[in-house]
Amino acid sequence: MRKSLCFLLLFLSVFLFAAEPVFYDAQLYLEGMAFEDAPPFSRLPAVAEDLLRKPVWNLSRNSAGVAAHFITDATEIHIQWEVLNNFHMVHMAGTGIRGLDLYVKEGKQWFHLGTGKPYQAGNKRRLIKNLTAEPREYLLYCPLYDGLKSLYIGINPEAEITEIKRSEKPLVFYGTSITQGGCVSRPGMAYPAIIGRNLERETINLGFSGNGHMDPEIINYICQIDAACYIFDCFPNMDLEMIKDRTERELKKLLEAHPKTPVLLTPNIMEEDGWFDPEIYNACMAENAEVAAIYERLKKDYKNLHMIPFKQIRHVAVEGTVDGIHLTDLGSMRMAEVMGKWIKRCF
């Protein structure tokens, strides 16, 4: 009797403990961070804090574009994370601002598998269960408009998890709130993330909400990154004077530092009310004309400079934004389609 009780307890304990996932620090598997001496899950090196404007530094702590990239044969995947600011916005879902987003690769296609909903600053959640125990490639995208104190990936104890290192150089995106992912529903739908999956490249997201000002200090940091392509989508944050003042000078620095690497310029998309409000339309087109003029001047000397014509992105925002300017999943998917084609053409 006592013996069979022992067996029962042993059986139950194995069964119960087997059900508990084992958690691994996601920092072992990260990509999308260009600088080794950056704070955890952050986008610029710690020393940049003293060099940059305060809002740019603060935004660099948002984990946009940072993702855990790994292989596991797990049958279930859990996550546990704590955000830095518990930030909220009225025109973007919490899942996009401070949630996690899991994708899995099956054959040659990436599939959205689960979303970590951020009910409070610290959250724990199972994202998927009942998987067959085969090794699969995953991307777990970090919050777009918040930072992370910690992130752990939990798998069933029998499973293994391994980092994936890419052999190819990353794509570097410099831009605005839209580049940072405003206002998609979850981190994997930011257009740099979509392009990264479609082109099978690591992406570095240097979108800084409201602050894509071509600050010389930021361009200096971009020059330090060995990239496959540099994509500039910062003009919606720059007025005409700022475009005239900074664009040519700052682009030249990059074009000369990396003469064989393509640099792709994206003009302003048209705000949705711009088709009805001439003031908005004219401001947008004047800026785009200035960007085009700078492009025409520079491309004579720099064959690695490219620009997407405005007419190819004029449809992107139409019904594709939440507020006239910030792309939803619909607009973001359209932007990724156009931009992805241009990046491939630049290679």
Added chain:
Amino acid sequence: MRKSLCFLLLFLSVFLFAAEPVFYDAQLYLEGMAFEDAPPFSRLPAVAEDLLRKPVWNLSRNSAGVAAHFITDATEIHIQWEVLNNFHMVHMAGTGIRGLDLYVKEGKQWFHLGTGKPYQAGNKRRLIKNLTAEPREYLLYCPLYDGLKSLYIGINPEAEITEIKRSEKPLVFYGTSITQGGCVSRPGMAYPAIIGRNLERETINLGFSGNGHMDPEIINYICQIDAACYIFDCFPNMDLEMIKDRTERELKKLLEAHPKTPVLLTPNIMEEDGWFDPEIYNACMAENAEVAAIYERLKKDYKNLHMIPFKQIRHVAVEGTVDGIHLTDLGSMRMAEVMGKWIKRCF
């Protein structure tokens, strides 16, 4: 001196008062409400409160599908609104839950023109300025997951505003949270709203989050509506037993009450993790098989019954949801494309 001061004051007062918009009660211009004796901006008659399950009644106070439909030659449009619950969800933007959404028709196409961001329970906001003073047709969509205490439309004093009455019967959608608009970025992106614009029809949104249970009382109310087409997308809220128990009986009531009006069934979309978790896949397909069997039995007697085949909507949710099941603007647009084609085919 005193005289010229008088003139100056007169001039300034005319100028200042001219800049102030005149506000009109949006209740003068509403569509999307099938029942005249409903509470303000609500979807079911006041007497239904005693007949319905409490959650269904509460959800009927959400203004999903309610829209002001008007013509104005305004050069600027303002709105002022107060919501009922100031409701928040972590996986849907506040603009979709409790915001307002303005569309304008130009030629034959509808354009998104402006979004009312709900920073608190009561909000006032200019949505568009600098319009040419021509009469245009507008739709101002009300919150999807909150109700309204009040809504006023402000236009420049010289402008006029007139209600638009449609001559054609409305499309009636009965369903779940997805039908209600979960989780699009703003009210105009709920799939019934997109279909309404594409087919130029009034739409009645009877999506009840988590509660699309084919309650007999709700079907009785649907029978009272004289519609161009009834669309059922409620099965994601019904388990297999509930589908077996209620679908045939409740559909028969409607099919016999309106023998010449098309009734269109939509099977379950597949949750995104269903392609990897057999438990979810099998539950979805078993329910869809049951729905298909009921459809096959009923269509022998009721020629006005139609069903969208699952294979035509299997792509809708793929990368098109925020959390595996609730459609984003991307998924909602896809659903509207497929469903819109089927509705046109049914006419």
